[in-house]
Amino acid sequence: MSDMIYADNAATTALDSVALDAMMPWFRAEYGNASQPYAFSREPKKALKEARRTIANCIGAVPDEIYFTSCGTESDNWAIKGSAFGDAKKRLAITSQIEHHAVLNSCKSIQRLGYPVEYLPPTSKGIILPEVLEKNITDNTRFVSVMFANNEIGTVQPIKALSDVAHSHGAIFHTDAVQAVGHIPIDVHSLGVDMLSASAHKFNGPKGIGFLYIKNGINISPLIDGGAQEFGMRAGTENIASIVGMAAALENNCQHMKENITHIKDLEQALIKGLDQSGIAYVRNGTDDKLPGLLSLSFAGKDGEAILHRMDLLGISISTGSACDSVNKEISHVLQAIRLDENLAKGTIRISLGKNNTRDDVECILRSLVKTLA
Ligand code: PLP
Numbered sequence: 306m307s308d309m310i311y312a313d314n315a316a317t318t319a320l321d322s323v324a325l326d327a328m329m330p331w332f333r334a335e336y337g338n339a340s341q342p343y344a345f346s347r348e349p350k351k352a353l354k355e356a357r358r359t360i361a362n363c364i365g366a367v368p369d370e371i372y373f374t375s376c377g378t379e380s381d382n383w384a385i386k387g388s389a390f391g392d393a394k395k396r397l398a399i400t401s402q403i404e405h406h407a408v409l410n411s412c413k414s415i416q417r418l419g420y421p422v423e424y425l426p427p428t429s430k431g432i433i434l435p436e437v438l439e440k441n442i443t444d445n446t447r448f449v450s451v452m453f454a455n456n457e458i459g460t461v462q463p464i465k466a467l468s469d470v471a472h473s474h475g476a477i478f479h480t481d482a483v484q485a486v487g488h489i490p491i492d493v494h495s496l497g498v499d500m501l502s503a504s505a506h507k508f509n510g511p512k513g514i515g516f517l518y519i520k521n522g523i524n525i526s527p528l529i530d531g532g533a534q535e536f537g538m539r540a541g542t543e544n545i546a547s548i549v550g551m552a553a554a555l556e557n558n559c560q561h562m563k564e565n566i567t568h569i570k571d572l573e574q575a576l577i578k579g580l581d582q583s584g585i586a587y588v589r590n591g592t593d594d595k596l597p598g599l600l601s602l603s604f605a606g607k608d609g610e611a612i613l614h615r616m617d618l619l620g621i622s623i624s625t626g627s628a629c630d631s632v633n634k635e636i637s638h639v640l641q642a643i644r645l646d647e648n649l650a651k652g653t654i655r656i657s658l659g660k661n662n663t664r665d666d667v668e669c670i671l672r673s674l675v676k677t678l679a
Pocket of ligand 1: 315316376377378379381405407452454455456481482483484504505515
C-alpha cells in the first residue's frame with residue numbers, strides 16, 4: 306500500500322514513530338500490572354502517571370482530571386450516560402443534530418430510559434449558535450454536549466460562548482473533541498469545558514485508546530464498573546503501552562502544531578486553487594473557521610460513492626463523509642442537518658489532509674479528481 310495516497314486523516318491517522326518507539330518496552334520487558342504494590346509494577350505505575358501529566362499539559366488540565374478509556378466512543382458514552390445518571394433531579398440533556406453517532410446514540414439510549422434530550426439544529430454552515438442553545442436551555446438542564454469540530458464538514462464550534470450559556474443555567478458542558486485534539490490549540494480552562502472526549506488514533510497515536518477529561522468537582526457516574534483503576538471511576542487493567550503511545554503522539558503533535566497547521570493549510574490552498582483552475586463546479590461545505598485540511602466538497606449531479614471508488618482505483622483514499630457512515634447509503638445526518646440540497650449532498654466527498662501529506666500528493670489527488678469528474 307506504500308504507493309497509495311492516504312487522504313482520509315479524519316477517519317484515522319498513521320501511527321507516529323515516536324509513539325511506536327515509546328510503546329515497545331511496555332509489550333515485553335515491562336508487562337507488570339500497574340495496580341499491584343510490588344517493585345515489578347513500579348515502572349508501569351510511573352509511566353501511567355507521566356502519561357497523565359503529559360496529556361493534561363497538552364489541553365491545559367491537571368493530571369487527575371485525565372481518565373483513560375478505550376476510545377473516543379467510550380469517552381462520549383461515559384460523558385453522556387455518566388452525566389445523566391449522576392443527578393436524579395436535573396434530567397434534561399441538550400446536544401446538536403450534527404454530533405458523531407457516539408454522542409447521538411448515547412443520547413438515544415438515555416432517552417429510552419426516560420431522560421429528555423433536545424437536538425439543536427445548526428446553521429446552514431454547520432454552526433451551533435449560542436443563542437439557539439439559550440432558547441432551549443432551562444434550569445432543569447443537566448448537561449450540554451456540543452462537539453468541538455465536526456468530522457464530516459470540519460466546522461469548529463464557538464465552544465467558549467456555548468459553555469458560558471450552559472454554565473449560566475447551572476449545566477455541565479461536554480465537548481466531543483475527537484477531531485480537534487492534537488490538531489488545533491485547546492485549553493479546557495479558558496474555554497470553560499467541564500468534560501472533553503479524545504481518541505489517540507485521530508492524532509497519530511495507537512487505535513483502541515482514548516481519554517475523557519473531567520474537570521475536578523464535576524460529578525458523574527462511572528460507566529464501567531469493576532476494580533479501582535482510574536481513581537475508582539473506570540475499571541479495567543490499564544493498557545500501559547497504548548496510554549504511553551497516546552501521550553507521546555499527543556505531545557509530539559502539540560509541540561509541532563504550528564508548523565503542522567501551516568503545512569496542512571498550504572496543501573489545502575493548493576488543492577482548492579487547482580480545483581478552481583480545473584473549471585470543475587463544486588460547493589464547499591462548512592465555514593472558513595474549520596479544521597485544517599478537512600474539505601467537504603459537493604459536486605452537483607455526481608455520486609459521492611462512485612467518486613470514492615474511482616479515486617480508490619486510482620490509488621487514493623478519500624471518504625464520502627464520516628468513516629462510520631460509509632456503510633450507510635443514506636445522506637448523512639450532518640448534510641441533512643445543514644439542509645444541503647439533495648443533489649449536492651449525494652455528490653459529496655470528504656478529503657482530509659494530514660501532516661504526512663505532501664504537495665505531490667495534492668497534485669496527484671487533483672489529477673485523479675479531474676479524471677474522475679470529467
Ligand atoms: N467522535 C468523533 C467526532 C469522531 O470523528 C469519532 C471517530 O470517527 C469518534 C467520536 C469515535 O472515536 P473512536 O473511533 O476512537 O471510537
